Amino acid sequence: xxxxxxxLGAALIGGGALLAVGTITPARTASxxxxxxxxxxxxxxxxIREYLIANPEVLVEAMQVLERKQDGQREAVxxxxxxxxxxxxxxxxxxxxxxxxxxxxTIVDFNDxxxxxxxRAHQAVKSVMSADSKIRIVYKDLPILGETSRIAALAALAxxxxxxxxxxxxxxxxxxxxxxxxxxxxxxxxxxxxVARLEKDMDDPKFKQIIERNMALAxxxxxxxxxxxVVGDQFVPGAVDADTLKQLIASARKR
Numbered sequence: 001x002x003x004x005x006x007x008l009g010a011a012l013i014g015g016g017a018l019l020a021v022g023t024i025t026p027a028r029t030a031s032x033x034x035x036x037x038x039x040x041x042x043x044x045x046x047x048i049r050e051y052l053i054a055n056p057e058v059l060v061e062a063m064q065v066l067e068r069k070q071d072g073q074r075e076a077v078x079x080x081x082x083x084x085x086x087x088x089x090x091x092x093x094x095x096x097x098x099x100x101x102x103x104x105x106t107i108v109d110f111n112d113x114x115x116x117x118x119x120r121a122h123q124a125v126k127s128v129m130s131a132d133s134k135i136r137i138v139y140k141d142l143p144i145l146g147e148t149s150r151i152a153a154l155a156a157l158a159x160x161x162x163x164x165x166x167x168x169x170x171x172x173x174x175x176x177x178x179x180x181x182x183x184x185x186x187x188x189x190x191x192x193x194x195v196a197r198l199e200k201d202m203d204d205p206k207f208k209q210i211i212e213r214n215m216a217l218a219x220x221x222x223x224x225x226x227x228x229x230v231v232g233d234q235f236v237p238g239a240v241d242a243d244t245l246k247q248l249i250a251s252a253r254k255r
């Protein structure tokens with residue numbers, strides 16, 4: 001109780017209000033100290049409660065300050081993680097890539113083929129990529145939505161050997177129905193993949209290892225869901241629209 005009161009008292013002081021959180025009192029005997037302290041706590045609690053009821057904006061301000069502080073702390077941790085994992089993010093030779101191999105800005109795209117927000121963000125990425133020839137993209141499969149997501153990720157990774165990763169990636173992202181293994185293979189066939197070869201390649205343990213590395217990398221960056229992006233040195237959680245993505249790319253170029 002004491003800690004809660006002190007926090008609220010501090011919040012009020014920070015918001016511009018000053019409450020007397022203690023007064024000078026005569027020395028008390030051991031027997032009277034506890035009841036007196038309880039009475040002081042009750043009085044302080046009542047005063048804080050009454051003040052908050054009369055001035056609820058103070059608590060809102062305190063929460064906003066806390067949120068900004070937490071956002072700043074998360075951003076600092078993420079920036080440190082991006083620097084520490086730069087090689088895994090941008091230079092893993094087993095991660096599929098697209099766009100301009102010599103582009104001046106790299107987008108790292110963490111995605112799940114069953115994620116509706118990923119499908120929405122895919123349209124923004126596709127639009128921006130078609131209009132900007134200086135972007136490189138790295139695809140990081142992050143199958144967090146179950147076994148079907150894992151199968152789709154394995155198929156996409158295995159499609160690299162046939163030069164069809166981008167075709168399958170786009171076909172899976174643009175498919176709006178329910179996916180299962182059979183449907184994933186049908187979609188693969190629709191973009192001219194050799195399905196028998198694809199199924200055989202999907203069993204290669206290296207693709208499971210790639211996914212595990214992606215999972216570990218996502219954890220290091222604090223990624224809690226899909227989609228998520230790293231644009232240059234900026235971390236962007238959640239779906240982005242084309243205008244926001246353009247702004248992030250422009251900012252990355254300035255840096």
